[in-house]
Amino acid sequence: MSSASLLNLRSTRGLSSRLRLNASVPSIQLRTKATAPFRLPDPRNEPNPLYKKGSEERIKLEEALVKLRSQLPVQSNIYYNGQAQASAQSWDQPLPAEHATVFTNYPLATKEQTQAAIESALKAKKDWEETPFVDRAAIFLKAAELVTGKYRYELIAATMLGQGKNIWQGEIDAAAELADFFRLNCNFAAEILERQPPRGADGVWSRLEYRPLEGFVYSISPFNFTALGGNLISGPALMGNVVLWKPSPSNVYASALVYKILLEAGLPPNVIQFVTGDPDTITDVALSHRDFAGLNFVGSSDVFRSLYGRIGEGIAKKTYREFPRVVAETSGKNFHLIHPTADIQNAVNHTIRGAFEYQGQKCSATSRLYLPESRAEEFLTGLKAGVKEITIGNPDKNLEAFMGPVIHRRSFDKIKSIIDASNKDSTLKLIAGGTYDDSVGFYVHPTVYQVDRPDHKLFNEEIFGPVLAVYVYPDAEWSSTLKKVDEAGGGFALTGAVFAQDRRAIREAEDTLRYSAGNFYINCKTTAAVIGQQSFGGARASGTNDKAGSSDVLRRFTSPRLIKEEFFPQDGFMYPSNH
Structure with a gap:
């Protein structure tokens, strides 16, 4: 039997057509329970129109x-x-x-x-x-x-x-x-x-x-x-x-x-x-x-x-x-882990989407990233170039905008305070953003900081906004960095991703980070699970x-x-x- 089929869930209650209440009353059959076998429509996902101009x-x-x-x-x-x-x-x-x-x-x-x-x-x-x-x-x-x-x-x-x-x-x-x-x-x-x-x-x-x-x-x-x-x-x-x-x-x-x-x-x-x-x-x-x-x-x-x-x-x-x-x-404090063999441009594109789509207000949003020293300049150059292309605006007045506002004053003020503190933190290097504007709406610009240690507060605090923290690790410390990924994240374990071409590195990351994320992605961003394809949920504090x-x-x-x-x-x- 297929998962969409069911048989005879309950018995019929009713009056037999052969029974009469009296000679002048016609028989009726009550079907308060479904008895006939049935099959639901096959599972499918709703296709998305593209919303191109003029469509x-x-x-x-x-x-x-x-x-x-x-x-x-x-x-x-x-x-x-x-x-x-x-x-x-x-x-x-x-x-x-x-x-x-x-x-x-x-x-x-x-x-x-x-x-x-x-x-x-x-x-x-x-x-x-x-x-x-x-x-x-x-x-x-x-x-x-x-x-x-x-x-x-x-x-x-x-x-x-x-x-x-x-x-x-x-x-x-x-x-x-x-x-x-x-x-x-x-x-x-x-x-x-x-x-x-x-x-x-x-x-x-x-x-x-x-x-x-x-x-x-x-x-x-x-x-x-x-x-x-x-x-x-x-x-x-x-x-x-x-x-x-x-x-x-x-x-x-x-x-x-x-x-x-x-x-x-x-x-x-x-x-x-x-x-x-x-x-x-x-x-x-x-x-x-x-x-x-x-x-x-x-x-x-x-x-x-x-x-x-x-x-x-x-x-x-x-x-x-x-x-x-x-x-x-x-909640989540979700990670991207970049291996030296990764397709860097692919990782950059996924990171921009994962960290900044819907202003980072997804529980699965990418908020911490681990980058190998040998590929750091290439990755950060591409990341900065991509962030510069991000447009921000009112969702219904600027339909082409990639980002919009955060949800309300409390959220804006929380993100603002984190950015203000981070801008004053001498252990951080501002890579992009670091600004905001609430004169009209609650707008926070996509922000990226480079940290000097993987246990920095930005690697453990859920922000729920467009703020990404990056730690550059020595290539030779790949295996020990995996343990640091698992130990950080504020106790959350919702989503995480590894970007690598080396299958041995992928296997090591998948095994070492077994409990670090309920949804673990390979060469794919931490967001956008699809119903029926990627069931969604995390453990630990997530x-x-x-x-x-x-x-x-x-x-x-x-x-x-x-x-x-x-x-x-x-x-x-x-x-x-x-x-």
Whole structure:
């Protein structure tokens, strides 16, 4: 059986056509469970239009950007109990590219509203978990078509303005990756549901039922990827769970569009509750609830540590009915390791992409680099030349810009303070950048420092901005440098890459750095994992490594029940050895 096929998941409940309630009432057949074999569409990744000047997709996106601009500030809402809810307080999110302009205003959910949202989800739970998988999957498959069709350019425009992404970053996130998650999570769920005991005995049938968790799943999504919100809610929901969704305060409007799309695709309103506001307020209610059953999180390592600690306290106090499932993908301090045999121009190009695309605001962004002394001048010359070609601008007013603004004032101020300190650090050599400008938007120029030792603070501190640190090592110290790569990185182990032509060097790096990165790349940058091709996640301080973009993470949100059925009577109770 293929991973996209399923057989007879549940039995039919109904009235036989031969049974009559009375002579005048026609027979009806109720099919509340799917019984017919089915096959999901084959797994595929959404292709990306190129958005060249004058192309149809470029024109449509430009129209969507103009329309969205004309509507600012757009309104966002809380959704629970099947409808938008009013709130007494709200926050403004400024445009990252123009902080004097409000992008959206969104309400702050009270503790009472959060509690009401959870109760609404729990009331919807029984109907949703009894909804046949084919019907649950159909909703998300339809949502994928809405994402890539009717709402494609609206989603991209919202992500460009609200998150400061350029066209390409908006396309691969809000259109392609979001659709990939919706489609492929259906295939991943089917892969799990078809897993059955491989062995049996005569007259015995053992089977697995994949139940949802008993309570609700709390999903917390980050600002930097619209698609991640769609993933954090769709996986648990496909497995029959109900979800409380708290998007990042800096990604409310685009997330609300995702929620709107799901409702239009047929998702019952209370299966997923969309609650915006102060993270502490919402989290206090969620993690104090007896029916809290799982956390699906993407964000900073420090925030996750706090959440994990609070969940642990709740477990110790017997707050919860069950042991909550905890899934998280967090921070990174990701490395590029250059070997003397590397294709230097290839490594330069990958490094520029890895370090500076989307302003370094990817958890997988390249932020530390190890360079052999014999190739240092060649590499740094190429790197400086490439950085000079990087254009920076307002995402919707300068569509050709490679980089845009960082997300908000707090992020800008943090990066600014790191750059200011680094510019005064006599142990550092400024290779490129080192400047910033917040007069209009939160712009940080691509910055590169050369350090004199591999344990410098810049090699251990997550910056989440366009700052790259480079250490030049003696060629003869390749093997010992591998150990330094593993020891640095602030305890994170998300992504890393080696660039080399020598297969012995590649093998040594792969083996020595076995625990240094959950995603390890060879002659390829640390960013841009593709759903279904490179499942994504890291260990150590980078998360629980449950591999988004695969069936592994969906398995965490189901609670299997083994059912054994015997078709023969037990003939006595004595063992053969008793005779």
